[in-house]
Amino acid sequence: MRVLLINSNRKVDLLAAPPLGICYVAGAAEAAGHDVKVLDLCFAPGNFGKTIKKAVESFRPQLIGISVRNIDNVNMIHSVCYLPEITRIVHQVRRCADVTLVVGGSGASLMPAQVMRLLSPDYIVVADGEVSFVRLLDALENGRSPQGIPGVGMMVDGRFHLTKPELTDFAAAAPDLGRWIDLKPYQKIGSSYNLQTKRGCRQHCIYCTYNQALEGNKLRLRSPVDVVDEIEEALLKYGPKSFEFVDSVFNDPVDHSVAILEEIIRRPWKAEFTAMGMNPKQLDKQFLGLMWRAGFRAFMITPESASPTMIRNYRKGFSPDDIFSAVEAINRTAFAAWWFFMIGGPGENNRTLQESLDFALKYLQKNGRPVTHVAHFFTGVRVYPGTALWDIAFKEGFVRDDTDASDTLWYLSEDLDLEEAVEQMSAAAATCPEVYLGFDERVLMFSKAAAMVFKLLKLPRPYWRYFRAANSVGLSTGIRFMFRPRDIAGLLKNSLRRQGYAGRLVP
Numbered sequence: 181m182r183v184l185l186i187n188s189n190r191k192v193d194l195l196a197a198p199p200l201g202i203c204y205v206a207g208a209a210e211a212a213g214h215d216v217k218v219l220d221l222c223f224a225p226g227n228f229g230k231t232i233k234k235a236v237e238s239f240r241p242q243l244i245g246i247s248v249r250n251i252d253n254v255n256m257i258h259s260v261c262y263l264p265e266i267t268r269i270v271h272q273v274r275r276c277a278d279v280t281l282v283v284g285g286s287g288a289s290l291m292p293a294q295v296m297r298l299l300s301p302d303y304i305v306v307a308d309g310e311v312s313f314v315r316l317l318d319a320l321e322n323g324r325s326p327q328g329i330p331g332v333g334m335m336v337d338g339r340f341h342l343t344k345p346e347l348t349d350f351a352a353a354a355p356d357l358g359r360w361i362d363l364k365p366y367q368k369i370g371s372s373y374n375l376q377t378k379r380g381c382r383q384h385c386i387y388c389t390y391n392q393a394l395e396g397n398k399l400r401l402r403s404p405v406d407v408v409d410e411i412e413e414a415l416l417k418y419g420p421k422s423f424e425f426v427d428s429v430f431n432d433p434v435d436h437s438v439a440i441l442e443e444i445i446r447r448p449w450k451a452e453f454t455a456m457g458m459n460p461k462q463l464d465k466q467f468l469g470l471m472w473r474a475g476f477r478a479f480m481i482t483p484e485s486a487s488p489t490m491i492r493n494y495r496k497g498f499s500p501d502d503i504f505s506a507v508e509a510i511n512r513t514a515f516a517a518w519w520f521f522m523i524g525g526p527g528e529n530n531r532t533l534q535e536s537l538d539f540a541l542k543y544l545q546k547n548g549r550p551v552t553h554v555a556h557f558f559t560g561v562r563v564y565p566g567t568a569l570w571d572i573a574f575k576e577g578f579v580r581d582d583t584d585a586s587d588t589l590w591y592l593s594e595d596l597d598l599e600e601a602v603e604q605m606s607a608a609a610a611t612c613p614e615v616y617l618g619f620d621e622r623v624l625m626f627s628k629a630a631a632m633v634f635k636l637l638k639l640p641r642p643y644w645r646y647f648r649a650a651n652s653v654g655l656s657t658g659i660r661f662m663f664r665p666r667d668i669a670g671l672l673k674n675s676l677r678r679q680g681y682a683g684r685l686v687p
């Protein structure tokens with residue numbers, strides 16, 4: 181079958197994400213004997229209709245698959261929803277091709293029934309795509325009903341029917357990104373060659389979707405040699421400036437990540453690495469040393485809070501001591517570390533917020549050290565169906581039985597005085613250039629220009645490490661808060677009002 185796979189993610193900034201998932205699926209479908217092409221709309225011109233039409237006319241696909249990665253930008257102050265643009269892409273596709281349409285990807289997996297209703301594809305694939313999509317193609321090609329294939333959803337007698345996905349192993353072959361998409365624009369804007377060392381997450385954070393709808397809670401590990409072979413092959417073929425591990429948590433289980441780092445060190449070449457989602461647990465001098473020797477110069481770390489109460493309430497699975505020992509070890513290195521704090525979960529109050537801010541002020545300021553930190557404070561916790569937080573949000577009136585899960589829904593602790601919280605965060609940002617607040621995300625619109633300058637100056641990646649320097653300049657010139665909305669507490673309240681909440685925060 182001729183299969184065209186379309187990446188609908190058009191979020192272009194210095195965090196631009198090459199469509200790894202679709203490349204995995206493309207590889208699996210090709211290995212099963214199909215003729216496959218990938219159309220990446222990420223850097224396509226605004227009027228993507230022509231690009232789609234051209235691809236359809238030249239390839240004449242018999243089936244089209246569209247990936248839905250992001251629903252929204254998970255930012256309560258500066259909220260952007262991507263579904264309207266994805267809907268336009270689907271309409272455009274329908275207009276120029278009368279073929280079977282399949283939708284997959286993390287966004288589709290998070291809320292399959294709602295995405296089915298909104299985009300009306302013929303089928304939806306939930307969680308891992310490689311096996312389900314190939315089985316779906318096989319069924320369609322041979323005239324069998326796809327009903328009952330694990331991970332495949334469809335309308336049956338007017339009702340949405342989904343067969344539970346089976347997340348048993350990680351059998352996919354290395355996806356070879358450069359075989360399917362043009363990596364150059366991603367490289368240019370500062371993004372990395374992304375890869376996975378495992379699937380599944382065994383943490384139980386109350387707000388998170390990784391351990392269920394997306395990857396399941398059973399770890400499915402790739403062999404360290406296979407992972408490093410993939411890096412070696414990509415390095416030789418495409419020479420990316422850096423690689424990014426996109427596992428939910430790179431250093432869990434720690435033995436597996438140690439084996440990968442040691443395997444990288446054993447190889448004769450040098451490459452640069454970063455990872456999102458480092459767990460503070462076991463992030464000690466020895467592990468950081470291994471990371472450095474392997475070529476890591478930066479990583480993201482996601483404690484979400486430095487308050488003992490909130491670490492417990494979020495069920496983060498590590499202790500406050502783990503964060504303190506991690507930061508002390510990191511502060512003796514020259515890494516760039518981007519810390520994420522999620523303000524407003526169950527039990528958050530202005531005192532617990534101050535504990536996280538104090539952590540940033542005390543431990544994450546440069547103070548002449550070679551280490552560079554960014555301390556990113558988000559306000560509001562995104563609520564997804566199926567999480568423990570959904571149940572809490574339901575009890576407290578943030579979501580209801582008739583709430584549409586495809587809306588951008590939030591939880592905010594009723595113990596938080598929002599005006600005071602905004603004051604507290606602004607005060608920290610006014611003295612500490614490391615502190616980066618939700619509204620600062622707006623500066624990402626300058627990513628293209630900034631990336632050109634960084635490239636010209638041959639500055640090391642990832643480019644987010646310069647957030648601190650930019651904030652320092654902003655503070656000394658008085659333009660630091662130029663992009664700050666006037667009434668942040670009001671924006672937060674409006675967002676809650678929109679989702680139908682009427683309680684202590686919105687009287």
Ligand code: B12
Nearest residue numbers: 196197201245247250251252253284285286305308309426
């Ligand atoms: C790593 C990661 C990042 C990294 C990406 C680094 C990089 N270079 O790629 C960083 C930190 C930069 C990042 C940023 C963002 N991220 Co992010 N990120 C992830 C994470 C943890 C893994 C994504 C990944 O690469 N997975 C590996 C691939 C192989 O899996 P996959 O894409 O899901 O593909 C599989 C299936 O979905 C399916 N499939 C995929 N496409 C298709 C298509 C078809 C046709 C079929 C049949 C199947 C199929 O098959 C694939 C293989 O099995 C996910 C959570 C998670 N655990 O999935 C969040 C996640 C995708 N991110 C999310 C978000 C919101 C964002 C940001 C918008 C946040 C922000 N405000 O900046 C940005 C957007 C960046 C961008 N340009 O798109 C959300 C999206 C949900 C939502 N609410 O919209 C997620 C799900 C996390 C969450 N909150 O639950 N992210």
